[in-house]
Amino acid sequence: MAKFVKVAKLKDIPPGSRKLVEVDGFVVALFNLDGRICAIEDMCTHDGGPLAEGEIVRPGVIACPRHGAEFDICTGAALTFPAVEPARTFTVKVEKDTVYLEKPFA
Ligand code: FES
Numbered sequence: 001m002a003k004f005v006k007v008a009k010l011k012d013i014p015p016g017s018r019k020l021v022e023v024d025g026f027v028v029a030l031f032n033l034d035g036r037i038c039a040i041e042d043m044c045t046h047d048g049g050p051l052a053e054g055e056i057v058r059p060g061v062i063a064c065p066r067h068g069a070e071f072d073i074c075t076g077a078a079l080t081f082p083a084v085e086p087a088r089t090f091t092v093k094v095e096k097d098t099v100y101l102e103k104p105f106a
Contacts, residue, residue, distance in 0.1 A: 008099040013099065050066075
């Protein structure tokens with residue numbers, strides 16, 4: 001059975017914002033994309049760049065600040081070179097005013 005871990009309050013991630021959380025040794029970036037919360041590991045699959053510091057270049061797409069690879073924030077798909085492997089994403093559940101991530105993370 002899936003187990004969810006509380007990671008944030010919804011009010012701390014207003015639409016258009018992002019928040020870093022750490023859970024089980026993973027640094028995870030929570031994004032509020034017009035009300036939809038998505039969670040992606042703060043690590044580019046190209047060379048470990050800090051994805052959460054990147055710019056949102058299109059709706060739901062972030063560019064790594066290191067070499068510019070673009071990722072789908074919600075699916076983790078690597079959309080442009082030099083990244084070819086998807087980034088890790090996490091299943092999100094929002095109940096009332098609380099945001100949860102699904103375990104296991106490893
Ligand atoms: S580390 Fe992200 S594109 Fe190179």
